[in-house]
Amino acid sequence: MSADYFSDSRPYEVRWHGRGGQGAVTAARTLAQAAHLGGLGGATASPSFGAERRGAPVSASTRISPEPIMVVSQIESPDMVVVLDQTLLKDDEVIGGLGSGGWLVVNTARPPDRLGVIGDFSVATADATAICRELGVMVGGLIVVNTAMLGAVARVSELVALANIEEVIRRRFSNRSAELNLAAIEKTYRTTLIERRP
Amino acid sequence: MKANSKKQDASQMLDGNRAAALGAKLCRVQVVAAYPITPQTPVTEALSEIVERGELQAQYVTVESEHSAMAVCSSASLVGARTFTATSSHGLAYMHEMLHWVAGTRLPVVLACVNRAIGAPWNVLNDLQDSMSQRDTGWIQMYARNNQEILDQIIQAYRIAEKAYLPVMVCYDGYTLSHTDMPVDVPSQDAVDGFLPPYKAHTILDPTNPKNYNLVTLANPRLNAEGVLCHGYMEIRYLLQEALEKSKEAIASVGREFGDLFGRSYASLLWEDMMEGAEIAIVATGGLAMEAIVAAEMLRRDGIRAGVIGLRVFRPFPRADVLRALQGCRLAVVFDRSISYGNEGTACSETKAALYGTGTNMRVHGFIVGLGGRDVKARELAGAVKRTLSLTDRGALNSESPEWVCEI
Amino acid sequence: MGTRECGHICGESSPGIGEAGKTGEWRDSRPVIDEAKCTPVRRNKPACFLCWLYCPDAVVSKTVPVRIDMEYCKGCGICAEVCPVHAIAMVEEDNSRS
Numbered sequence: 001m002s003a004d005y006f007s008d009s010r011p012y013e014v015r016w017h018g019r020g021g022q023g024a025v026t027a028a029r030t031l032a033q034a035a036h037l038g039g040l041g042g043a044t045a046s047p048s049f050g051a052e053r054r055g056a057p058v059s060a061s062t063r064i065s066p067e068p069i070m071v072v073s074q075i076e077s078p079d080m081v082v083v084l085d086q087t088l089l090k091d092d093e094v095i096g097g098l099g100s101g102g103w104l105v106v107n108t109a110r111p112p113d114r115l116g117v118i119g120d121f122s123v124a125t126a127d128a129t130a131i132c133r134e135l136g137v138m139v140g141g142l143i144v145v146n147t148a149m150l151g152a153v154a155r156v157s158e159l160v161a162l163a164n165i166e167e168v169i170r171r172r173f174s175n176r177s178a179e180l181n182l183a184a185i186e187k188t189y190r191t192t193l194i195e196r197r198p
Numbered sequence: 199m200k201a202n203s204k205k206q207d208a209s210q211m212l213d214g215n216r217a218a219a220l221g222a223k224l225c226r227v228q229v230v231a232a233y234p235i236t237p238q239t240p241v242t243e244a245l246s247e248i249v250e251r252g253e254l255q256a257q258y259v260t261v262e263s264e265h266s267a268m269a270v271c272s273s274a275s276l277v278g279a280r281t282f283t284a285t286s287s288h289g290l291a292y293m294h295e296m297l298h299w300v301a302g303t304r305l306p307v308v309l310a311c312v313n314r315a316i317g318a319p320w321n322v323l324n325d326l327q328d329s330m331s332q333r334d335t336g337w338i339q340m341y342a343r344n345n346q347e348i349l350d351q352i353i354q355a356y357r358i359a360e361k362a363y364l365p366v367m368v369c370y371d372g373y374t375l376s377h378t379d380m381p382v383d384v385p386s387q388d389a390v391d392g393f394l395p396p397y398k399a400h401t402i403l404d405p406t407n408p409k410n411y412n413l414v415t416l417a418n419p420r421l422n423a424e425g426v427l428c429h430g431y432m433e434i435r436y437l438l439q440e441a442l443e444k445s446k447e448a449i450a451s452v453g454r455e456f457g458d459l460f461g462r463s464y465a466s467l468l469w470e471d472m473m474e475g476a477e478i479a480i481v482a483t484g485g486l487a488m489e490a491i492v493a494a495e496m497l498r499r500d501g502i503r504a505g506v507i508g509l510r511v512f513r514p515f516p517r518a519d520v521l522r523a524l525q526g527c528r529l530a531v532v533f534d535r536s537i538s539y540g541n542e543g544t545a546c547s548e549t550k551a552a553l554y555g556t557g558t559n560m561r562v563h564g565f566i567v568g569l570g571g572r573d574v575k576a577r578e579l580a581g582a583v584k585r586t587l588s589l590t591d592r593g594a595l596n597s598e599s600p601e602w603v604c605e606i
Numbered sequence: 607m608g609t610r611e612c613g614h615i616c617g618e619s620s621p622g623i624g625e626a627g628k629t630g631e632w633r634d635s636r637p638v639i640d641e642a643k644c645t646p647v648r649r650n651k652p653a654c655f656l657c658w659l660y661c662p663d664a665v666v667s668k669t670v671p672v673r674i675d676m677e678y679c680k681g682c683g684i685c686a687e688v689c690p691v692h693a694i695a696m697v698e699e700d701n702s703r704s
Contacts, residue, residue: 412616
């Protein structure tokens, strides 16, 4: 495990932003499960606490550490922010606390340099919506991008191995669903665009 | 750099509610009666599914309220069934009367309380006001700091309850534990079966030897039909208090035995972290006692010798343990997520009372934090301790009333 | 010697005669059976026994003739109310006026 991720003995913190029904919580949980599967002793995942309604902005969090995690309070300075719906970037709070060395990972058709987000963190973008539409990753007629975006997360951070994310997906979904989700993850992983800002 | 792909079979990612449901299942509970309430609902859902799938030979009794849930548990426990229920907040408040009945009848019911604030106003988020408001009902109260401790303490709860003939409430924070996934080592059914013998009721209803329970019992003792002097109300209540006091031993010995079998010891009624050589003790309950460890680490980095006392067991109150743990400290800072309105934080009063008569010069200062889900961060705890320390050193600390961490 | 000797840890008792004390002392009027009207006596076989059935204190015997245990009868008068042939009369215990 790279010491880079845990240099100051705090867990690596990922905050997920989406809209109710897009699966931000499931994505947060899947990432934590994959970290746990990878042998990391500390992994937690929580939804944002409060009323959760379809369409309303929601957030979720994943914390990862080699040691058991003692922190139960909400994430203040995330190492990574994953945005499932680009329109949420209108709210400045979405990138709140994201600093130098951090990652902003967004589901958008735009490349990082045309995202229009100002900050000294690195930016990655992937068009998970297009990928999922093309592959037919849908639930109840709605395109669901949460698992695909795990591919983008794995691409920018080696903290959680892609193989472990895929293994969690295989355990969670039935054959046909698993295949679709794995294809979406793989394609998103491959097509993620990256702009590093040191 | 490659991520390790070692599998941890016994270790599962579980949220607090699943850990509680799994704990009850592993204890082979025979009757479950629960009414759903946020954030406890997934416990009832999980158990009803487990029973429906036939994975647990239990009666899942659908009830119309929490009051009825506890009434069902009471009756079922009375005739010898191992019973389980779970609730939260207003549900626990609604159970209040039956909590007294169950404790007074000395029935070993186990209840998972998912801690949540109580109205008014409406709030569905975490604090400890619900269970702390039930501290005088005669139930043993244990608090978990993480999901492992939820599972482990539910298993221990049945051993303790059925040994001491006392009901046990296993309390854990709503959302921050109930809805947060974390790794939990799940013991095997065989191991739990080896640890937990079947329940033997002290109240056997036998048609050939009929008994009455809880008839009107007046103030004074009385002779029964056979001329035996039987308890009045007060003697029965004395025995409840005596049982709670004695249960400290059972809680510790069961916790020690659990540690021998499962590798996680609960031999102490307290959690003590970094208390060796500590001059300042942070006292907290539930998940806050874990966040406080991070705060103590921050303080230690700044040269302040801080440690943490987590009140794992709140009833019976571990007075002697608290006293021992605080020896050598000059300041105890107590963070409460519940308050006895008109006085001070619940654990703060208890800590002060434990010190009474010891001639100590130690200062005890109370903070009210995190009510109704207000986030409490380790750095805020550390900051509060630093402020208190500085006031203590200047002789300017006023601990007459608790300090509220809010923006009023 | 204290109450601990009873061995109970909660409110517990066994149903039995006199468990609630000598309740006959509560009585201010007593049931008196007119055997000439009483069905089991008249027919000289077990019959009716509604007084036995309804007595809340189980002090009425299911025998011919019917007997009432005056040590525990509270004098509630239910037997007199339910008797279909009006064989039971409630008579005041206080005879100072008669």
